[in-house]
Amino acid sequence: MEHQETDERLLEKAANGETAAFQILYERYRDPIFRFAYRMLGSAEAAEDVAHDCFLSLIKEPGRFDSEKASLRTYLYAAARNQAVRRYQNFSRESALDDFSDEFRLPENHEPSQRVLDAELAAAEVRRNAERGVHAVCFSEIPPHLKLPSIHSGQWDPFFAACEETATTINMHIGSSSRMPATSADAPDGVAATLSFNNAMASMADWLFSGKLVQFPELKIAYSEGQIGWLPYLLERADTVWEEHRAWINASELVPEPPSTYYRRNIFGCFFRDLHGVKSRDDIGIDTITFETDYPHTDSTWPDSKQVAQDLMGHLPDDVVYKILRGNAIKMLSLDLV
Numbered sequence: 038m039e040h041q042e043t044d045e046r047l048l049e050k051a052a053n054g055e056t057a058a059f060q061i062l063y064e065r066y067r068d069p070i071f072r073f074a075y076r077m078l079g080s081a082e083a084a085e086d087v088a089h090d091c092f093l094s095l096i097k098e099p100g101r102f103d104s105e106k107a108s109l110r111t112y113l114y115a116a117a118r119n120q121a122v123r124r125y126q127n128f129s130r131e132s133a134l135d136d137f138s139d140e141f142r143l144p145e146n147h148e149p150s151q152r153v154l155d156a157e158l159a160a161a162e163v164r165r166n167a168e169r170g171v172h173a174v175c176f177s178e179i180p181p182h183l184k185l186p187s188i189h190s191g192q193w194d195p196f197f198a199a200c201e202e203t204a205t206t207i208n209m210h211i212g213s214s215s216r217m218p219a220t221s222a223d224a225p226d227g228v229a230a231t232l233s234f235n236n237a238m239a240s241m242a243d244w245l246f247s248g249k250l251v252q253f254p255e256l257k258i259a260y261s262e263g264q265i266g267w268l269p270y271l272l273e274r275a276d277t278v279w280e281e282h283r284a285w286i287n288a289s290e291l292v293p294e295p296p297s298t299y300y301r302r303n304i305f306g307c308f309f310r311d312l313h314g315v316k317s318r319d320d321i322g323i324d325t326i327t328f329e330t331d332y333p334h335t336d337s338t339w340p341d342s343k344q345v346a347q348d349l350m351g352h353l354p355d356d357v358v359y360k361i362l363r364g365n366a367i368k369m370l371s372l373d374l375v
Contacts, residue, residue, distance in 0.1 A: 044109040048095075048102075063092055066110065070117050072226060076217060077121040087124065091116045114222035122216075156192055160199035167203035172371040174200065176207045178240035178260075182214035188247050197253050204371045206257040206305070211237055230336075237263030238271055241304065245275050248291030250299040258304050259369060262331055265306035265314035268321045272297040301325060305369050309338050315349050323357060327365045 042061070050058035067088055075084035091113050095102060102112050163174055176196075177183055186192040200207055211217075211233050218235035219228055237260045250256060275296035279288045292299070301322045308314050309331045318326060328346060331337040338345040350358050367374050 045104050048104075048109065051095075059092075059096070062095075062109070066113055067092070069226065070113055073114060074117050074121045076226075076229065077118070077212070078124060083121075083124055087117050087120045090120055108223065111221075111223040118222055156194070156196040159196040163196065163199040163205050164203055167205055170373075172203065172205045173208055174205050175213065176209055177213045178209040178211070178236050179214040179216075179243070182216045188243060188249055194252075197249060197256055201253045201256040204255075204257070206259050206369050206371075208259045208261050209237070209240060209263075210261040211263055233262075234264050234267060238267055241271060241300070242275060244304070245296035245299055246279075246288060246292055250303045251292060254302075256303055257369060259307055259327070260305070261307050262309065262329065262334075262336070263307060264311045265308045265321055265326060266311050266317060268300075268306055268314070269317050272300055272321075305365065309336070309342075310345060310349075312349060315353075318357070318361075323360055324365060324368075326361050327369060328361050 042058075044062065044065075047058040047062050051062065070091055071084050071088045074087035075081060078084055078087070094116060102109065107115070159174075166172075166174070177185065180193075181187050197207075199205070214236060216236070217229045218232040241260065244250065244258065278286070279292065279296055283289050301324070305325050305327055306314075306321060307327045307329050309329050314321070314326075328350075330339050330342040332339040332342075346362065350361060353361075363374075366372070
């Protein structure tokens with residue numbers, strides 16, 4: 038077997054002007070770094086730039102990498118993550134929402150956190166879109182990860198009120214806090230992919246105990262691509278905590294009924310490939326489940342979505358299949374359909 042030179046040895050050669058050594062390192066790590074950045078940014082062009090800049094920093098600032106503190110792999114993943122987060126934040130600060138009218142844009146002298154998303158302006162945009170028949174809006178699953186106020190702060194209340202008033206569902210996509218769950222920066226890609234639903238689970242616990250679904254009883258929220266198999270235990274655990282730990286968490290002051298009550302009244306779970314979730318449909322609540330395809334992501338069931346749905350639900354009664362594939366989505370999005 039051909040001996041593979043270590044990263045450290047190749048870096049030494051590269052520092053001495055051997056460009057072939059640097060090319061080997063680039064070919065060794067370019068694709069994994071690209072995929073890592075792409076998962077965070079959802080843009081191949083941006084991910085390519087991140088990968089390029091990570092390797093460029095090794096040339097321009099070789100002293101930033103210390104082999105005694107971390108491996109090259111760890112350094113590159115950490116650098117990629119930091120650059121991806123900065124790019125996401127810069128994009129959020131500098132870009133308005135699609136089709137966002139000039140009169141709703143914030144002045145340039147606003148603080149960055151205000152420029153990302155202002156609750157009053159968001160409320161105005163929700164109402165404007167509702168008049169056009171659009172009853173869905175995107176929101177971060179965990180806003181503090183974007184250095185924004187939490188849902189507990191009260192600062193989002195005008196936005197929540199507008200969504201309730203216009204029957205606009207708040208959709209939270211996995212990764213919408215710009216952070217995907219992982220055990221370490223250099224963990225294999227399969228770790229983050231397997232844990233992708235974790236943010237949705239954390240976010241739902243946040244909402245269930247927030248009191249916002251009491252304050253806004255008609256508000257609807259949905260977890261896009263979050264899957265549903267984890268829901269029965271989360272709801273069981275939340276109800277147990279509400280019941281057994283009430284002496285010190287004061288949950289009943291914000292949430293007078295068991296948390297699962299608010300899930301079944303206000304929240305929709307969305308899945309595209311979740312056999313365990315389908316088997317647990319009665320524990321979850323059949324009126325809160327919707328099927329999706331995840332197109333165009335790599336997890337997507339497209340172009341075999343119809344067959345996947347058939348395999349998952351072909352044995353179920355027609356009325357149940359209708360709810361999962363169509364009826365619940367019509368209700369969730371206030372569509373003028375039957």
